[in-house]
Amino acid sequence: MAYHDDWRELAAQLRVDSIRATTEAGSGHPTSSLSAADLMAVLLAGHLRYDFGQPKHPNNDHLVFSKGHASPLLYAMFKAAEAISDEQLMSLRKSGSPLEGHPAPVLPWVEVATGSLGQGLAIGVGMALAGRYLDKLPYRVWVLSGDSEMAEGSVWEAVEHAAFYKLANLTCILDVNRLGQRGPTMLEWNTAAYAARARAFGWETIEIDGHDLRAIDEAYSRAAAADAPVMIVARTVKGKGASTVENRDGWHGKALPKEDAEKAIADLGGRRSIVVKVRIPEPLALPVREGAVRPTLPSYGVGDSVATRRAYGDALRALGAARPEVVVLDGEVSNSTYAEEFAHTYPDRYFEMYIAEQQMVATAVGLQVRGYVPFASTFAAFLTRAYDFIRMAAVSRANLRLCGSHAGVSIGADGPSQMGLEDLAMMRAVGGSTVLYPCDANQTAQLVAAMADRTGIVYLRTTREKTPVIYPADRRFLIGGSAVVRRSDRDQVTVIGAGITVHEALRAAGQLAGEGIAVRVIDAYSVKPIDRQTLLEAARETGRLIVVEDHWPEGGLGEAVLSALAGTVPFPHVMTLGVREMPGSGTPEEMLESAGISASHIARAVRSLVPVSGPARG
Secondary structure, three states, X not given: OOOHHHHHHHHHHHHHHHHHHHHHHOOOOXXXXXXXXXXXXXXXXXXXXXXXXXXXXXXXXXXXXOOHHHHHHHHHHHHHOOOOOHHHHOOOOOOOOOOOOOOOOOOOOOOOXXXXXXXHHHHHHHHHHXXXXXXXXXOOEEEEEEOHHHHOHHHHHHHHHHHHOOOOOEEEEEXXXXXXOOOXXXXXXXXXXXXXXXXXXXXXXXXXXXXXXXXXXXXXXXXXXXXXXXXXXXXXXXXXXOOOOOOOOOOOOOOOOHHHHHHHHHHOOOOOOOOOOOXXXXXXXXXXXXXXXXXXXXXXXXXXXXXXXXXXXXXXXXXXXXXXOEEEEEOOOHHHHXXXXXXXXXXXXXXXXXXXXXXXXXXXXXXXXXOOEEEEEEEXXXXXXXXXXXXXXXXXXXXXXXXXXXXXXXXXXXXXXXXXXXXXXXXXXXXXXXXEOOOOXXXXXXXXHHHOOOOOEEEEEOOOOEEXXXXXXXXXXXXXXXXXXXXOOOOXXXXXXXXXXXXXXXXXXXXHHOOOOOEEEXXXXXXXXXXXXXXXXXXHHHOEEEEEOOOOOOOOHHHHHHHHHOOOOOOOEEEEEOOOOOXXXXXXXXXXXXXXXXXXXXXXXXXXXXXXXXXXXX
């Protein structure tokens, strides 16, 4: 396609196909698709560089539909590029179809899931960071955003980080169609206000009529030549081209009835079968990455006192030496999470996200699209801010490694605002996630190395305080396993802990041994997947289990154990000790004691379960 008349016809086809598909589905967002059709027609036919036959081509541009509800438009583009057939297009939103209501990577040309508004631009920042600083390739990242999502704080985290990192390879196409789901947006058609805000952060801005094909073309050309990220603020009309819904409130998320759809299609000139030969990217070579080698992990002597957060940092540095694809991000607490160990050694592969946890997770999602292995860390409590991004990362089938330090009441005097007490529940609930909670430094190093090759969302919980090293450096720890730290043939009760409570359990077991009470201690370092077989064996042999966790009882280790034991006959006696009242400030020892999860409380709980003599079951 050469120029404006051809683009106008393509835009009409995109509108017609968006209407057809949503009317056939009986649901969807045609009006949001129609407003951006001109913007996407010019991009597809004139400026995008993409080989649909090779969606993993390293030099392909990246297109992110942050306004994911406009998926009918995206799928209409795929049809125009001959990536899908008309029959496939008409399967929109139907059971078994990869053309879901919002885009997801079940299609090879969709790299991340969108639909939770305010995330696409943030993920685009991660992709653009990879292009500028790691791949060093000239591909561009194009993000189609909607005006409603500009109310999300995460958008402005993305805007400030893109400017800070000088991401001139990033263009945000802002579709200002004025109408949101329930009425006018906050700024309606005040495109100058959007532009002023973006400029204040250091972006170049271009205000255009989003239906003027020449203006769109010129804006894209200017964006490609800019030396800063560019926001194209395009005034558009929601439902453009369909007179019964054009610029009318109350049509968001509603398919046109058949008669209205037929009229709109006729007004638009009917169906077309235009095929766009999208220009493929330049055949530039990727920078050569050195091959991965087995990392030489740090080791610590049994009996040493080392914080697991320290071991996390040391292990990251070791991974950095062995795995050139490993990158690290942190939320301005790297001197506490010890991600600074990697940052000091491999500054070219470390990205500071400052106090912007949503952007940190989004950046990691964007980086993993390009084949990097991102580790992102902050305090466990602060990852709650980014939970929607973590949830959507699972929908994206993204591979992320997250570390939350300073977990639980054992952090001490900083108080409850800094204590991660919900993180295990939060991370366990993520689809396909892995949740790890090591208790000593050697175990931590082993698990960090295992995280690098684990698919899905992997979460590692680390402890602020130094804890004794109880495992030799050559011991191996598998995800899905556990460690029986103490056992005998006379065990009467099993105490199950993870992280800090393993050490409290061992202290309690030592006290009780002097009273003639034998206690088995299990280190359930893999909270999800949990080692069901070891738990079943303990239930069968001792009949009484006490789970101790530095976490609220809801959703944590205790409930993980109970879920694993579901259906067991006879069911063991299970007691859970967790943080049940809002903590305050104090020393770590005082906080563990006041929360009822210290060695003395564990010993008291064991005594309450022990019969007059003998184990519960032989």
